[in-house]
Amino acid sequence: MELGILSLSDLQTDPATGTLHAPARRTREIVSYAIAADQAGLDVFALGEHHSPDFSVANPAIPLAAIAQATTRIRLTSAVSVLSTLDPVRLHQDFSSLDHLSHGRAEIIAGRSAFLDAFTLFGIDPADYDEVFADKLDLLLAIRDSEYVTWSGRHRPALNHLPVPPRPQQARLPLWLGVGGTPASAERAARLGLPMVLGLIGGDIRSARPLIEHYRAVGQAAGHAPETLRLGLTSHFYVGKTSQDARADLFPYYREYLRPKTPGGRGWLVSPKQYQAMSGPFGALMTGSPQEVIDKILTERELFGIDRFMGQIDFGGMPPNMVSESIDLLATEVAPAIHKEIGLPTGPPA
Numbered sequence: 001m002e003l004g005i006l007s008l009s010d011l012q013t014d015p016a017t018g019t020l021h022a023p024a025r026r027t028r029e030i031v032s033y034a035i036a037a038d039q040a041g042l043d044v045f046a047l048g049e050h051h052s053p054d055f056s057v058a059n060p061a062i063p064l065a066a067i068a069q070a071t072t073r074i075r076l077t078s079a080v081s082v083l084s085t086l087d088p089v090r091l092h093q094d095f096s097s098l099d100h101l102s103h104g105r106a107e108i109i110a111g112r113s114a115f116l117d118a119f120t121l122f123g124i125d126p127a128d129y130d131e132v133f134a135d136k137l138d139l140l141l142a143i144r145d146s147e148y149v150t151w152s153g154r155h156r157p158a159l160n161h162l163p164v165p166p167r168p169q170q171a172r173l174p175l176w177l178g179v180g181g182t183p184a185s186a187e188r189a190a191r192l193g194l195p196m197v198l199g200l201i202g203g204d205i206r207s208a209r210p211l212i213e214h215y216r217a218v219g220q221a222a223g224h225a226p227e228t229l230r231l232g233l234t235s236h237f238y239v240g241k242t243s244q245d246a247r248a249d250l251f252p253y254y255r256e257y258l259r260p261k262t263p264g265g266r267g268w269l270v271s272p273k274q275y276q277a278m279s280g281p282f283g284a285l286m287t288g289s290p291q292e293v294i295d296k297i298l299t300e301r302e303l304f305g306i307d308r309f310m311g312q313i314d315f316g317g318m319p320p321n322m323v324s325e326s327i328d329l330l331a332t333e334v335a336p337a338i339h340k341e342i343g344l345p346t347g348p349p350a
Contacts, residue, residue, distance in 0.1 A: 001301060001342055002308040003335050004044025005037050005327060006079050006234055009057035012256060012317035021317065023056035029320050030057070031066050033313065036324060038071035040331030046079035046109065046234075046310050051118040054261070061094040068102035076102055079197070079234070079310070080111030080178035084133045085122040087156070088140035089164055092173065099168035106168065109197050110137060111178030112185070128155070134188070137177075141192070144172050176232065186211050190219035195230035195307070200284040205300060212304050230307040233300055235286040237311025238318075239329045243289040250287050251275055253316030286311055290333040297338055 007030045011020045034045040045067065047060040057063055060078040068076060076098065081091055091108065099106035112133045119126050135153040142151045143164045152158035177189040178197045189196040196215055200208060212231060219229040236254065240246025254275065260267040270278075278285040286296055297309050311330065314323045 001306065001338065001344070002043035002075075002232075003297075003330065003338065004042050004046065004074070004308065004310045005033065005237070005330070006046040006048070006310040006312045007033065007057075007314050008048035008050065008079075008312060009055045010257065010315055011054055011056055014317075020053070026056040027063055029323075030314070031063055031070070032320070033323060033327060034067040034074065034076075035070050036327050037331065038067075038074040040328060042074060042327075042331050042335065044075045044077065044308065044310055046077045048079050049082050049113075050115065051082075051085075051121050052115060059094070061098050064106070065098055065101050068098060068105065071102075071105075073105075075105045075107055077107035077109050077174075077176075080109045080113070082113040082118050083110040083136050083140065084112050084129060085118040085124050086136070088136050088143060089159075092140060092143045092164060093166065095173055096166045096168040099170055099173065100166065104169040106170075107174040107176065108140075109176045109178045110140065111180075114180060130184075131155070137188075137192075140175070144175060176230075181208070181211060183211060183214060186215040187218050190215045190217075190224070190229065191222050193219060193222065193224035193228050195228070195232065197232040197234060197308075197310075199234045201236065202278065202284050204282050205284055206282055206303065209303060231304060232308035232310065233304070233306050234310045234312060235284055236315065237286045237293075237313050237330075238322075238326050239287065239290055239293045239334060240326070241289065241329070243292055246288050246292075247275075247279055249322065250318075253318045254285070255316070257316030290329055290337070293330070293334050294337045294341075297334070298341060301342070 009026060009030060011023060011026060013020055037045055047057060047064055049060050051058055064076045095106050095108050116126060124132055132155045135155045139151050142149050147167060148161050148163055149159045150161050176195045176197050179185040180199055186196060216229050220226060238246055238250040240249055255270050258267045259269050277283055279287050286293060300306050313326055
């Protein structure tokens with residue numbers, strides 16, 4: 001089982017000045033978190049893509065390339081690449097180049113995005129949301145699987161036996177589908193035999209079980225071996241030295257991250273009572289002492305058979321020292337205990 005960290009690069013307002021935190025500084029901090037995760041022996045670093053002034057990273061491949069040059073073992077992936085608004089040719093080229101720089105550590109998590117900013121910016125009609133995604137995913141798979149590509153669809157010019165260089169260092173780029181919880185998205189991943197990453201951002205984690213079981217049932221009915229139907233989970237994440245300190249320290253940042261930033265905008269105000277419920281044993285929020293986090297990740301593994309967990313470790317304006325401490329505890333206390341429990345080596349990375 002792989003353990004890693006995730007950043008969506010959100011920018012928050014500085015309460016002292018009323019201005020957004022600097023995107024340049026935020027991006028450099030994110031690069032430092034990935035380097036720390038690599039040095040600590042974590043398995044995966046994932047970086048989101050957004051096209052709003054509220055986030056610092058629009059193209060994950062660029063910061064990931066910087067990270068590739070300063071790391072040696074951690075796998076590097078988008079989370080997610082908004083495929084509906086991207087050219088699959090360019091996306092594959094960008095991540096093939098990242099694969100070269102990282103000596104074969106690049107991956108793509110493709111998704112549709114719940115934000116409309118990218119659709120407006122790139123001239124995609126939201127009414128064609130799903131059709132465009134399906135079209136471009138079909139092309140991305142064709143590029144990934146063949147050196148010379150022949151393809152036609154409705155939302156991009158056709159390719160007639162054309163090469164798409166450069167090819168990655170790996171035999172082909174690992175591709176996961178990022179799913180927000182809709183059965184149709186899980187079914188798509190299952191029919192294609194693609195691993196699925198499911199974001200758990202609220203409610204009781206046990207409510208995800210029917211969707212996960214449906215994904216595996218559809219995939220196996222489509223003829224895919226169970227071992228190809230890999231599952232990753234992501235959650236908001238913070239581990240502290242003690243349960244009480246972790247919850248108290250995280251609450252203001254969690255509340256700030258989720259609150260609506262404009263009247264009627266996305267998000268909600270989290271009450272202390274809701275916060276306590278979400279951080280409980282079956283709540284989607286992954287926070288608490290190292291032992292509590294160990295127990296919850298192992299519970300998710302028992303419930304769902306997960307192959308990968310990635311914690312979103314920096315959100316709501318959390319200061320770098322707080323993020324760094326959480327990464328360190330994940331790597332030095334949580335990961336070894338989980339690996340020991342499931343029978344994996346617990347020593348330092350080779």
